[in-house]
Amino acid sequence: MNSWLTVAAVLLPIAGGILIPILPFRRRIHMEWYIEALVIATSVLVWCLLLHRPEELVLLRFTDQIVFTLRIDGLGTVFAGLISVLWPLAILYSYEYMTHEERERPFFMFYTATFGVTLGIAFAGNILTMYFFYELLTLVTIPLVIHTFTRDAVLAARKYIYFSMGGAAFGFIAVVFLLYYGGNTEFVLGGFLGSLPGGLNFNLVLAVFVIGFIGFSVKAAMFPFYSWLPDAGAAPTPVTALLHAVAVVKAGAFAVIRLTYYCFGTEMLIGTWAQKLVLSLAMFTIVFGCSMAVRETHLKRRLAFSTVSNLSYIIFGAAIMTTAGLAGALCHMVFHAIMKISAFFCSGAIMHQTDHHFIPDMDGFGRKMPWVYGAFTVSALGMMGVPGCCGFISKWLLAEAAIGAGTVWTWIGVAALLISALLTAIYMMTFVVRGFFPGKDFDYEKLRDVRDPNWKMILPLAVFSIAIVGFGLYSTPLTEFLSRVAAGLI
Template sequence: MREVMMLIVVLLPIFTGILLPLLSFRSKRAMWIYLEAAVCANSALVCRLLVAAPEKALTVFRFTHDLSITLRLDGPGAVFAGLVAFLWPFAMLYAFEYMEKEENPGPFFLFYTATYGVTLGVALSENILTMYFFFEMLSLVTLPLVMHTRTREAILASRAYLYYMLGGAAFAFIGMIFVLVYGTTSSFVPGGVLDMANILEKKDTLLLVYVLCFGGFSVKTAMWPFSSWLPKASVAPTPVTALLHAVAVVNTGAFAVMRVTYYSFGTGLLKGTWAQRVVMGLVVFTIVYGCSRAVKETHFKRRLAWSTVSNLSYILFGVTLMTPLGMTGALAHLVFHSFMKICSFLCAGAVMHQTDRNYVHELDGLGHRMPRVFLCFTVAALALMGVPGLCGFVSKWHLAKAAVECGEPLAYAGVAALLLSALLTAIYMIGIVVRAFFPKGDFDYGTIEDVREPGWRMLVPLLVFAALIVCFGLRSGPVIKMLEAVAFGAM
């Protein structure tokens, strides 16, 4: 029964969304109750799975002897699934108020809810074929969300999103084929699945394929030179961008890279090779590049999008260290960055929803009219900087510690990139806070007299996420201990 529950948590949100146009609701409130109840019920089922994990895998469909769509809950999958299950109900609650004035919200929530199930499919994938299947399905279900407003800017952004995702899929497909041909199994196995006795003469070829596969899956993390789609996608409604930039798409890309590095190709083949240096070099460059673009960006959400470009490469940096400590740091930042970034994006969305102001220079004085929103934003901003006492410091500390113990020259360069990134993050995040709370002396407060805080459906998620950023910063021990168990193969 527990094995079947894995399939249920994947399909329940998908069918909840599909049934939405077929059901007749007497009011939007009835629709909200239906959606929130379904999402909360699914999250409860995921929690039940995490407490009593099934011992066996569940094969949903078998193509051949070793090619199948199979679900299994292991350590990394449990971390990702638990994160998604916690964040989605709050994001859904926020979306109700954000989309309240929308005349026809049905199509939006159809894909928004289905994305939950598809993301869980990636988390629960037992083998590389299953992960690739859900990985590409995720591109399809999120594409309508990016183009939701149907403006010219949204159409262009959705085209760029589609082109990048298709290109990334092609390179990831190459990697999958080589794993299937030269691996002993298609399943994810700690240490990798390649048959080392049969690949000695093809080692350089497989290293090249790994680099291509890394790049293909990293398109979703917006690693340079595949970064431009992510800021463009911020044209989507904020509930979409918050999940795109914090959970559903970008973290899925990082999770997939983690899987193929540690569980398919294996660090025994990759560590110390030119392939490791190539991918680590790209990641270190992206950390600084994303922050630099964020400093120059004047649009509120696009600035946060460039911040995501940088921070997702923190996770990839931990992966490219190819050590258990590196994986611990990567998992820690995957979890903590999700809370920091979803909080900051939802704050930005609340400001834009309440004031219709989209640019940083338009935020002067708003902290006095929306103190709760900007207090939550300040907490997220300080955490992204890496201020001690907040969760961002914890994950950055573990990444830096892993890099120093790795001993690679590029790993030391990565530590320098982390420090430079912290400085640049302070510039582009605290600059927003200063404008909001301390406008210029001649600022006319009469221009913001009508600005009000958003309703409780927006405020509750913000306050919860800000509180957790602090709690994880002060009491990160249990979380880090669990992540270490996953990274060292004890879970």
């Protein structure tokens, strides 16, 4: 295929999104058709590119080292394929949700443009290009976080800016280091840094790696830079689902994997104090996020702390620094996206239909909203790691990789995974049980106006639920593909 089609896939949703406030739509449904057609066309183009990979495209060349390139490799295929499948469903869901919100056109402009920016991160051919789109992702999502302009939204957006820019500054230190000492900065599985560069002190190289790792992991909400994510729940639910399941947090995890496996290289890092430090941070975050979710009564904030925990599953897998660890991390990246976007869309449907936000106020809703609560139950079982759901597969692969690494640190990680599974069962199933079984004396008459939303919200939830169970029962082709990507065979 023509390499310029890669640019087209990135620019199509950005340019098409910019036109949304300008085009003279006579009716709202015309805008919906335009946006859905735009997003589906982009997803179709992305899949054509993934199936027929074009050659690398050099967009700008400032020096031999400072080059902007787009290239589709195995890791980029996983990320781009994931977001191109989820985005059309997210757009469909948002039509119904945004009917009660103001400033729809600016919302959909930034929401659609974010698709293209995220594709830019997936298709980046080197660390500098990825960093450019990584920063652009922050800028294009700020208006989404602040969309309602409530006090909570303004404070959340301010914190999001501080954390994102601060983390990016840390990441930039690693980028400059790699540009100066790495020579050719194109992503190569195994790393392009090679042996100790320029006679530098080895501990200095490890320190730069840790700084970059922590900087990029800010978007993945790893401890101690996690608090922006629960606060971002002040944004509309389609935005929080975007932040928590698809684009922003996954971009952080994706960047961490790029830095570890495709820049520094695990051969240099494995067994060092740097590996032990990032493993410790990931393991602590896994348990910490679950613990915070158990004590949280606001539904979206509870799910946000769940994301804090589950994103560190991916970071933990990457920090194992083995092929099996990377395969497990990629598997959880895909499956967590499906499970968590379903859970957030369920919470958004409940809030949209009832205007209730706290779990104690939602007793008995399960029998009045069976489709929404049924989908939430499926996602809850998946995140708990119940066999038959896709979450079991990814957690099994992560545990298997940790045991296979055979170190004390990775065995501690297995214990963290088990503790997390227990706490996840508590904070997810508590909500489900209260929804379906509020008690014998519960007065259902006061819930007479509570009902499931229309098909625009139900259809994505049904698709996600089928995917959670489907991949749980038969995921071999996907896991084999991800293992080949982790091994550098794709």
